[in-house]
Amino acid sequence: MFFKKIHIRIKIVLVVIILLFLLIISKVIYIQVFDYNKLNKYATGLWSRNLPIEADRGIIYDTNGVVLADNVTTTSLVLIPNQIKDKETTAKKISEILDADYDEIYKHVNKKTSIERVHPEGRRLSYEIADKINDLNLPGVYLVKESKRNYPYDTLLSHTLGFVGIDNQGLSGIELMYDDYLTGSYGSIKYFSDAKGEKLKLSEVYEQPQNGVNISLTINYEIQSVLERELNNAVSKYNPDQALGIVMDPNTGEILAMASRPTFSPSNYQNYTIEQINRNLPIWSTYEPGSTFKIITLATALEEKLIDLDKDTYYDGGSITVENARIKCWKHGGHGAQTFMEVVQNSCNPGFVVMGQKIGKEKLFEYIEKFGFGEKTGIDLNGEGSGIIFNLDQVGPVELATTSFGQGVSVTPIQLSVL
Secondary structure (H helix, E strand, O other): OHHHHHHHHHHHHHHHHHHHHHHHHHHHHHHHHHOHHHHHHHHHHHHEEEEEEOOOOOOEEOOOOOEEEEEEEEEEEEEOHHHOOOHHHHHHHHHHHHOOOHHHHHHHHOOOOOOEEOOOOOOOEOHHHHHHHHHHOOOOEEEEEEEEEEOOOOOOOHHHHOOEOOOOOEOOHHHHHOHHHHOOEOEEEEEEEOOOOOEOOOOOEEEOOEOOOOEEOOOOHHHHHHHHHHHHHHHHHHOOOOEEEEEEOOOOOOEEEEEEEOOOOHHHHHHOOHHHHHOOHHHHOOEOOHHHHHHHHHHHHHHOOOOOOOOOEEEEOOEEEEOOEEEEOOOOOOOEEEEHHHHHHOOOHHHHHHHHHHHOHHHHHHHHHHOOOOOOOOOOOOOOOOOEOOOHHHOOHHHHHHHHOOOOOEEOHHHHHOO
16 A cells, blocks of 8 residues: 555656656747747847947038038947956057057046947047057957048038038038937947957858938029138128128029138137137028018008009108107208109108108018018028017107108018018
């Protein structure tokens, strides 16, 4: 009886062992067959390391295909600290070639990271320095491709193009506004190493970077060059605090050229103040438009059929009094009897005051708003101003009168250009 019980127990233990063995075999089969891709992905993630390869930013062209901003290929220094055997020697040799502080390079060499970019000392190296580093053939020291933004015409169109930072990110102008399009996607050289950073004997994988999207502007390089030249001549002759110019196609509204002074070099932006870089005068500065604003008053009066240019007349005695304000004509003694066509031809301030009175403040300021004054045009550049227009409840007879001939309000050059 005793031996019979022992025999049953042995059978039970044997069955349990067989079942456990079958479970283990089943689990191994499941891992090898069904869960292989998932686990392999995890394992590859633990082994793999990426040396980043920077993509080129998209090229910026003028309307005729002239390159206004492109890229120059350079190299940068990247370290894999775990692969560096002699850290002191490596730091010493690299610091000598880069003419950099030994202690700073030693910090890079000893970083507890899988990959360490030597910044800023090792960024965008010349071919000569890159060759010297490459000839050392030091373990854990790598050179990777990097792209540097290049502006072939230096200061030309600088405020409009803008500039990029050390990591090729757009910081102003077109470079900033279209950064999402111009920026490409990084590629990499994928290599494999163990937990100690030792390189495994597995084939490296090259992932090609995706370059950014190219952009074409309405700017015409030839016209832009002429505008830049004439602004330089004006600055040289008259030494103004600032100067600007806009050239626009009146049929389409396309901006063919735009520039301002002072200017800056996008390739060397670090040598300029924030104020010099950000003062894109055609879209940023505001000024009292004066007689150029009279076209708004005229257009409103004609559209509302409040005057007949040839039949309606006005006598200009040299000034007009509105409440206690005396508004003079530019011509001493005035122009005498005129049709409103002659008021326009003579740019007669008192005549435009009368025109504004005929329109009334509600209607005049309604049209001013419809023409886009007091708000941004929406041009694809950062830092645009909106100008200053009276609130309607602040407009009395004098404000209506001065606004009629372009005083007491402020506009940006780009607002007036798009009329």
